[in-house]
Amino acid sequence: MSDIEQLDASFFGHAHATYRRWREEGGVRQARYPGPNPVEGWVVTSYAEAKELLVDARLSKDGAVEKFGRHIGLTQGPGSALFAHMLNSDPPHHTRLRKLVQKAFTARRTAALRPMIEAHVEGLLDEWEGRDDVELISEFALPLPVAVVFDLFGASDADHETLRIRGNSIDGGQGDGEVSVYTAESMLAYLRALLALKREEPDDGLLSALLQAHEEGEEALSEDEITSMAFLLVVAGHQTTVNLIANGIHTLLTHPDQLAALQADLTLMPGAVEEILRYESPSGLASFRYTTQPVEAGGTTIAEGEFVQISLLGANRDPSVFADPDRFDVRRADAARHVAFGHGIHHCLGAPLARLQAEIAFTHILTRHPGLHLAEGHEARWQSNPRHRGLLSLPLRLT
Incomplete structure (x- = not known):
């Protein structure tokens, strides 16, 4: 057994x-x-x-969530209802759960x-007009x-501001992306109120669709399952996309040759x-897993009852799969082999939506602001x- 680093x-x-x-x-380390x-x-x-x-069934999500959730105080109290979603099962x-949600x-x-x-992208970029920074x-x-998630929910314009505030407070201002007990319970109260409204006044939004699945027979989603699925979309969906957009712009601006190639041929965008x-x-690490039996990986035997974390950052720069992996290349032919959204039954259901938002965002930003560059003196934190894996801030100069 190796020493714990x-x-x-x-x-x-x-x-x-x-x-x-x-x-x-x-490749395997404590x-x-x-x-x-x-x-x-x-x-x-x-x-x-x-x-x-x-994809190894000996690595349990149920066990990991129960043990880690107890560790951070999120398996008891009102906020615990937010963690009954499919990523944790x-x-x-x-x-x-996945079958019903996919519908x-x-x-x-x-x-x-x-x-x-x-429309959201254009509206946000309109607010940049006339500014230098x-x-x-x-x-x-x-x-x-x-905004996209809450449009999916069918939330009203008034709700957008309420949800924006709650979305912004996920990490309690600590810059670590964690969900505080206060934020979890506050979000729970809001989502249940919104679900009650959609039950009375259904529309063609995602929450109404989940509620219809909830009302369609023996395999219906429970109230907690619907609420926790909505919470998952808010937290996981928004955090991943925020990081993808910011990381992408930062990476392009720090690789000017690749930025120029992309600006010259936007068909390279996907x-x-x-x-x-x-x-x-x-995402730096996949969500927690917990061994229910001994598992061998990379010549190392991991005993039963251990936390296992899979480094998506590490796997995506493995030179046995990606040639010259520390080189950024917008023309890389095998880039899509990455595991940034996971793999197997827990592959991110919202991956197509995150990709779509990133593609639209990058295209519009680079088209409207071709001279975009990092603010002077910026250092990545x-x-x-x-x-x-997300930046704390990304100050830009538009001209």
């Missing part, structure tokens, strides 16, 4: 270098990340082992959102997915989005949470 706060500035070292040392709720566990950084373990419960979250529904997303995250990357997802994945 105690990481300090400097880890967030050099995560890629740490994961590269761990891959070179065998570590303790820094943070307010640190948990010791095994970290998998190689691509092959990551894909294997993401194993088959057969997960199978049932409401269809590819057709996602594709039909393009005009709405474009903007802060991308607070003034674009965060409000965009929040592949560029995949390469951004690979190169600077918006990353969220202090290994599960998220």
Whole structure:
């Protein structure tokens, strides 16, 4: 058994270098990340082992959520109802939840959102007019997915402001992307009120579709399941997209040759989005898993009853899969092999929506502001949470 590596706060500035070292040392490592709720566990950084373990039934989501949730105080009290969603469950419960949610979250529904997303993007960029400087995250990357999610819900314009405030308070201002007990309980109260409204006045939004699935027979979604699914869309959906947009703009601006290639040929945009997802994945680690039996990975036996975390950042820069993995290339042919959205039954259901928002956002930003560049003296500072890979701020010059 290897020694447990105690990481300090400097880890967030050099995560890629740490994961590269761990891959070179065998790809499986015991570590303790820094943070307010640190948990010791095994970290998998190689691509092959990551894909294997993401589909291994011996790694339980139920057990991980129950144990980690107790650790941070989110398995009891009113807010605990928000964690009954499919990302936190194993088959057969997960199978049932995903099947029902997929009925409401269809590819057709996602594709039909393009005009709405474009309108939000244009509206946010209109607010930049006449200015020399903007802060991308607070003034674009965060409000965009929040607005999209609540349009999906069928929330009113008045609700948008309420939900924007709640969405912005997910990490309690700590920059770590965690959900505080206060925020969870506040969001629970709001979502239940919105669900009650949609039950009385149904529309063609996602919440009404979930409620219809709720009312259609023996496999109906429970009240807590619908509420927690809505919460998952708010938290996971918005956090991933915020990071994807900010990471993407930052990566492009720090690779001017690739930015120029993309601006010269916007048909490269879908592949560029995949390469951004690979190169600077918006999620650093997949969600917690917990071994129910001994598991072997990379020549290491992980005992029963251990936390396992899969480094999406590490897997997506594995040189055995991606040639010259630390090179950013918008023309990379195999970028879409990345595991930025996971793999297997827990692959992110909202991945097409995140891709669509990123593609539209990048296209409109680069078209309207071709001279965009980083503010003078900007240094990248990353969220202090290994599960998220997102910048704390991104100040830009428009001219």
